[in-house]
Amino acid sequence: MEKNISMNNLKKLFFSMYRIRLVEEEIAKRYSEQEMRCPVHLSIGQESTAVGVSYCLKKSDKVYSSHRSHAHYLAKNGNLKSMISEIYGKSTGCIGGRGGSMHLSDLSVNFMASIPIIGSSIPLAVGNALSEKIKKKKNISVSFFGDAAIEEGILHECMNFASIKNLKVLFVCENNQYSIFTHLNERQPKKRNIEKIASAHSIASKTIDASDVTQIVNGTQEALKYIKKNSAPFFLVLDTYRWKEHCGPMNDDHLNYRDKSENDKWIKKKCAIKSLDNILIKKSKYWPSEKIKIEKQIKKEIIIAFNFALKSKLPSSKDSWRHVYA
Amino acid sequence: MEKNISMNNLKKLFFSMYRIRLVEEEIAKRYSEQEMRCPVHLSIGQESTAVGVSYCLKKSDKVYSSHRSHAHYLAKNGNLKSMISEIYGKSTGCIGGRGGSMHLSDLSVNFMASIPIIGSSIPLAVGNALSEKIKKKKNISVSFFGDAAIEEGILHECMNFASIKNLKVLFVCENNQYSIFTHLNERQPKKRNIEKIASAHSIASKTIDASDVTQIVNGTQEALKYIKKNSAPFFLVLDTYRWKEHCGPMNDDHLNYRDKSENDKWIKKKCAIKSLDNILIKKSKYWPSEKIKIEKQIKKEIIIAFNFALKSKLPSSKDSWRHVYA
């Protein structure tokens, strides 16, 4: 699958995923310091979905996300300092500390909004696409959501709307099989493939194993081609896995709500970062040393970003009276 | 298709449909007298759906309906006097005039509730089925709704729920192609079959041309068998047509929102009452005279019911303070 992606681009994909991984790990590590005082939903294990999709997007394409938005934000070239500061509740955060981890938004990279109410940002993406259509622009609107959003009526309403109005929406369902502690099988029909939801609304779809980021890249590129050619939405299902607890910095394997073998399989065999690493190792003998350099570079960036956030000021309560109205 | 239905039962089906037709026509005729002072959504043209489904139900099965509920109510053996009185806003109405045409409800025949908010009564039917399951009862919960309800997220939420909890719900979508003045093609994907909505939620389904009531009977019987055998919901799509305006007593063909040929086809060729009449004519030479008797009987009943309603008292405003709380 990686064949049609250049070595250089493979490295970019690796870099982007690995950066997210290391950022999230740093958040996890420092969370107990009690200075990041907001809920955090980490993307560790799910980096490939955000990276694979965003790799194919233009800057002018718009992204909407949910509670688990760090990876989406970073993959869309969101500013790391702004993100970490936002999580620290600082005035230098991407929205000045007003929203914390669950409300990341940065218009300078067209990362429009993250809304922590399940399903709530999906219509915003569709509305964006409606607007692009009226303005005769070619931009794509991307809506990221988890598998639980399938259960929300609003997703169905939005898919129907995008379908009948021929809107350029890329729906991306990150299926990590769980909504908090509850497995998909307790929430949705057991043998039903999620793609059936798409076809119920006459929307084309594809399911991809997210352990291979190059497949996501290829799938997304196909999807975008389809969207542009047909002026119609597309629905991607990306099968992935969250390594950490639903919300917070810890592992929660001791709670036994997830099968140990399932866990092992995803962490040990299906890590998209590891897989790409292996490909790169095979492709180039220089890779191991390059990787070390990359790692250093990222770690340095991370330290700078955290220091920046730590040194930044808390916003004042007076500031929060601004922009209640436009 | 009528083969497995006895002559006697065919007559019953005819009677039931014809009775609804004549009741609705009488409402239409008298509406201009300005004594029925509430919105009315007539079922003329759609009698077969209610009759065909209810024919297969037991008294203990529960029915939930929407704004267009007259036929559902009568087919479930609702009391005609109570219905007409309710429409007249009289204290003898099935809920004492509190609700009018859009809120018919009669527990004595397990016609549970009609709610004029699109989609709003669907979860009530599903909740009823949940209750029956917990109580280990075998009753079926029937939810009638129009094609517009497909667009409401709540239907999808309810279907998912009924599907995963294995509930004995019969979903009945009466597809008359229109939501008020708007054709299905402007509201839902053009070539998508409604059954796909059912299969998206792993629910078995069947589409039936409602111009033949015997097909509805057979289809419903199959559906009920399936529901009981599998402890699972079933989804019926009944293709039908509304003859009159969406709300009110008049024809509105002059507004030209519906194709004349479509209109003609349904009224002239696909009237379920006429079709069954033709079958009966072929089957029995006595039918024409029997039909005259039936018509007389129904008309007499109707006159009695309207007189009863007209003579009944309006409820007092004091009465409406009762039952705000249980």
Added chain:
Amino acid sequence: MPKKKILTTFAEAINQAMITEAKLDPTIIFIAQGLTDPTGVFGTLKNLEKNIPKNRLIEMPTSENGALGIAIGAAISGMKPIVSFHRMEFALLALEQIINNAAKTSFLSEGKLKVPLVIRLIIGRGWGQGANHSQSLETIFSHIPGLKVIAPTFPGDAKGMFLSAIRDNNPVIVIEHRWCHYLKDNIIPSNYSEPLIGAKIVKKGNHFTVLCVSYMVIEALIAAKYLEEIGIFIEIIDLRVLRPLKLDKVFKSINKTKHLMTVDLGWTLFGVGSEILAQVFCRDAIHLKKPPIRIGMADKPTPSSRGSIKSHYPSSEKIIIEIGKSLNIDLLKIKKVLKLLKKNSSPIDVPNNSFKGPF
């Protein structure tokens, strides 16, 4: 600009406002069910197709929550959607979007995103529509910072305020009482905007301040006519804007009349009148000669039958009785006046005598 006034209904007035403005501003889009119906949302959207390009007329499937969210998304990205709901109740399905997204996006983007969105909520009444088609839930919206809420009564205000609502960069909820749609007035055909601030004195008087929401102004005006016959002159204030709530004119009026009555469209408890009274109390209670009077819809679902809606809605009759009581007016006088009122009234369940249903 022609200054000659022309007799116009409320429905026509907002229709004019919308069409004129939408012709000038290509970012205005319309979202509704049955947008281009022969009836076009009670006539308020008529002639849309003739005036506005088709790509800006968005027929909305029966998906209120999705559609409202889509409208917000469009607003965020440069459009000015006008969403119409035939009944306020249908918007209950969309409250999550309205309260979480419409009201908070400006705040949550540090003002970088704006939501210039008009949401029209039509309140049904009469002709037996019953419990689910005639609720007046304006306080739900008025409670939420980030929203603006207006409730014009008269055609002139409706037109001017509607224009401001469209031009506003915030989500504006427009409460339209169905019975206001029929009101006629001579108004200027050209477009003029009326700022979304503050109440308006509709009738001057010295004896009682009567603050009304939307259609209740009409009931108060009728009451005023009859009260004048017995020498009582009430001052009627049309609240017009529920959020932001500016009550200067009310305070001034009370200062003069020393009497206050609020007349709510919706339920009294936790209603608009509650907020008004609270604000007056915090500031001006000492001026009142008598406890204020709050009336509103009876605290129960709206029954369908015309039999049971007697005394369900606040009426001119009720206004007269309560004011009479508060001012210790001779009961016989009041009774005489009420008799006259009754003689001249149209049936309880229609906005006017020419209304014939069916909804």
Added chain:
Amino acid sequence: MPKKKILTTFAEAINQAMITEAKLDPTIIFIAQGLTDPTGVFGTLKNLEKNIPKNRLIEMPTSENGALGIAIGAAISGMKPIVSFHRMEFALLALEQIINNAAKTSFLSEGKLKVPLVIRLIIGRGWGQGANHSQSLETIFSHIPGLKVIAPTFPGDAKGMFLSAIRDNNPVIVIEHRWCHYLKDNIIPSNYSEPLIGAKIVKKGNHFTVLCVSYMVIEALIAAKYLEEIGIFIEIIDLRVLRPLKLDKVFKSINKTKHLMTVDLGWTLFGVGSEILAQVFCRDAIHLKKPPIRIGMADKPTPSSRGSIKSHYPSSEKIIIEIGKSLNIDLLKIKKVLKLLKKNSSPIDVPNNSFKGPF
């Protein structure tokens, strides 16, 4: 029956109420997301699986509107569902069902159908949860006839009132402030029910009536302690029941203290305090020596950062300052007391010092 009291948290108290009652009444069913999670809705649903048969534990997909409607349907047909929402905001998706069906089914069936339904709405606060996870929207529900709305503060009340809520044949909205869950009290382990009527005096005093909603009682209690140091004794009333609203105790208290402050959980405008003030005004305004004081959440979305939430929530500090002003207390005295208060306070964004996140 053992009468010995046992130290119990609010969360444990309602957990006990639910489990004990559900063991006795087989029609009680539970509906929630993550019903049998290791954490079980903040611990309030723990041990459910051990005590209640599985078929009565209904794991709810992320489908709030559907699930709430399904709960109503089950209630109509003989069940007594207890639906839990982790955050009040999630119930915004279900308002159509709550307002149209839960509240009106008894009315619309002439009392033949009943909706014995408990809807638990948990209000989030602190730890940076921000605008969509910490709204206090209790007035929306309190406005609707057909619903009952309660907001217990203390473990004992919570248990007793929860039991009444379950046994009630009407839909009862239970407003649970997340920070109340941690409150501990010595309560009787056996099940006792507390009628869903009226407020409760939590602390007696002669100088000021302070009427609080839910967690605000705790802020007032803290304020009271410090005010006592300077000789001011406030009377604190826990409102407890928002609908039906019975204010006799409030009227009585005001009669004594001649001063009134309301402390809202949510936004002040069109809030609970508005209704309280309106009722007092209509009846008792003359008794007050000073205009009443209404405080509540600042009129804006809740920011996430602990920097910006300073003065966002009504606090003991604010209560002290406002009462001081109203009673013309020497500013130096107030300042001294505030200093002390500050010294003893835990961080602004946690319910107690042992709270460590992550939500």
